[in-house]
């Protein structure tokens with residue numbers, strides 16, 4: 033069995049374990065390549081169906097093409113699609129750079145806080161109605177207590193310490209030093225009242241694995257990942273004010289794989305285009321403890 | 326390839342990993358300089374280990390606190406190094422890391438020699454089933470690169486490994502700090518002619534895929550997604566060992582239910598006629614037999630698994646609180662999860678020095694024990710020396726995985742005989758064309774067995790009649806069967822002495838099984854059911870269909886009842902409570 037197939041099968045196993053063990057499960061879909069691969073793996077795991085609701089946190093600063101792509105796949109794959117938004121912060125212009133707050137605070141409000149209230153059901157949630165072909169405000173109040181997230185351990189230091197099934201307490205805090213063990217394909221699927229779980233099926237994948245898999249399976253991706261003739265492309269997708277493209281002439285999946293294999297980027301962090309990571313020493317780590325993926 | 330690096334704290338694991346990264350050019354550009362600069366700013370000497378300390382609080386504590394994954398590649402292949410911590414409290418992180426690995430590097434400080442965790446980690450590697458272990462005797466620079474020191478430590482550790490039955494792949498003298506024998510040979514160790522760390526890494530071989538062993542697939546779930554007119558009923562799971570082909574006759578354990586593989590389901594992939602170990606698959610069957618998550622799929626014409634509720638195991642404990650006699654835990658093996666208790670502790674071992682005691686009443690953190698475990702119902706598994714993946718289990722204590730172990734012997738239990746008959750019956754079961762789901766849909770209910778028991782003078786039958794009437798009026802397919810109806814008919818050939826007691830219950834359960842198969846909600850009354858009686862019934866019938874109601878105060882079923890009702894509670898109220906208990910069965 034080749035490495036990619038091994039990764040694929042392991043991830044499918046984790047997805048099925050998550051589905052078998054949790055009632056209020058959801059999957060975060062950032063529209064980026066990793067969580068889209070995760071979504072694809074769910075279709076594989078469940079034989080063409082996606083029996084898990086998808087959640088997107090819409091900061092309102094996402095590049096428009098990302099939203100179009102999200103809604104196209106939602107229709108085509110019949111996804112049970114939810115999005116959440118921190119509408120209060122947006123209304124008060126607590127945003128960056130056009131509002132009164134810095135990058136990190138903007139992230140905290142539009143992502144961390146929005147995610148928390150969307151998962152808990154305390155903030156506004158919108159769900160795609162396939163019959164009417166539009167989003168409607170969702171009136172259910174249940175919270176999602178199991179959250180599947182497409183993080184990879186090669187992305188960035190703090191992510192390399194993750195478990196596949198990782199309990200978080202009420203405040204979404206992550207106690208890195210005291211995580212229960214995980215071995216022999218047995219995960220910690222029980223948790224006490226008030227805690228919830230993050231599930232990470234892509235932990236062992238690398239950026240290159242992701243692209244190789246996208247190619248192997250023919251998974252549709254946003255064109256922002258490719259050079260459209262200007263000599264730049266996005267390597268990681270985020271909000272437009274804080275995400276910069278990288279210099280690259282990779283025009284398609286093959287070019288990207290070639291680029292990664294030959295090590296053009298091997299010395300540059302994947303998220304280096306994400307400005308918020310740099311604002312303080314352990315910026316992402318701080319955000320992560322608070323629940324941002 | 327996944328490699329784990331273990332060893333006593335401060336013996337140099339992080340330094341060696343830092344070296345491996347630097348020597349393979351796997352560090353992000355500028356990282357080395359950045360870390361050097363940081364050290365200079367804080368007036369600290371530069372350490373290769375700092376390269377790994379990505380996390381703030383980890384640097385603060387100065388120890389690697391979790392098993393971190395580090396990626397690098399040699400000219401031959403890609404590696405993931407799992408850096409396990411050396412601090413004693415963090416054994417669970419080491420286990421997490423090591424269980425994912427195909428080979429291990431075990432680091433021993435040449436100056437300090439073999440320490441507590443050098444041994445404990447070695448023991449854990451053997452428990453986890455990791456067979457390829459290279460022992461690195463590090464900090465050779467501190468002992469002037471003396472060959473004698475190396476020989477002596479190697480020999481001492483070799484003796485320890487022999488006692489626990491593992492064989493080191495090799496011993497290598499190294500200096501992580503100076504870079505000797507990591508990627509390059511240097512003058513310092515000119516007396517050493519063996520492999521460098523790089524060479525040995527490239528020589529480790531991938532774990533064999535266990536395709537040649539008998540078929541084992543723990544059932545993960547049964548899918549029936551109806552969207553897009555999908556009518557497939559898919560048994561999903563990851564094949565642990567062996568292969569499965571379309572047309573194969575397969576049996577599920579512990580039930581013994583049998584069918585044939587109709588198709589192997591795939592998404593975005595052409596259909597295949599057969600598939601082997603390691604694949605997460607989906608199967609459809611020719612007969613719609615009722616199986617559930619936790620059962621083990623095997624080939625009918627293959628070596629069958631063990632099925633029992635008592636096992637002899639070798640286990641290691643990592644929980645903060647000790648594992649104790651008389652306390653209930655959960656055991657997870659494959660996709661099966663059952664309550665479990667220690668029946669007997671035979672021997673407890675200190676994994677760091679192999680001291681043992683055979684009078685222990687509990688298993689403390691970081692101890693290893695041989696013991697007998699018992700469960701309220703049987704599970705399907707294999708023995709460690711035959712099919713190791715399905716001999717491995719973990720123990721859950723209050724939500725947390727706290728221990729792990731391997732089964733090396735299957736012991737008889739009180740139900741062994743009945744169980745064998747049930748398996749035999751299921752092997753030979755004659756199928757109908759009507760599925761269980763079709764019946765449920767027709768009757769608007771799921772089959773259930775409600776056992777009403779209690780003291781001689783408790784109003785069991787009255788309750789049963791009231792319940793039957795109520796369900797009947799609701800249009801349900803329901804039947805009340807007093808145990809006497811069987812005793813004086815089907816059991817007429819059995820005498821009344823205690824020896825025949827189990828046989829009465831076996832027959833009662835067989836009758837119930839047929840009626841449940843019909844889709845009936847069956848109400849049975851019996852006087853003071855004992856735990857052993859209930860166990861016979863649970864062994865004979867898919868036990869998620871059974872609900873037990875105890876009427877009156879005393880309870881000889883010791884905790885097996887799902888509902889207790891007072892003898893004199895109003896009848897209507899009791900009926901309501903029972904309806905509540907079976908509410909999920911009352912719609913299809």
Ligand SMILES: Nc1nc2c(ncn2[C@@H]2O[C@H](COP(=O)(O)OP(=O)(O)O)[C@@H](O)[C@H]2O)c(=O)[nH]1
Pocket residue numbers: 332333334335336337338339340341372374389411463464465466467499500501502503
């Ligand atoms: N002299 C010498 N010191 C070393 C060597 N390898 C590691 N050390 C030192 O030993 C200490 C502990 O090393 P570290 O890699 O953090 O150990 P870990 O706890 O096993 O990860 C550090 O101060 C290192 O500089 C070596 O080969 N020679």
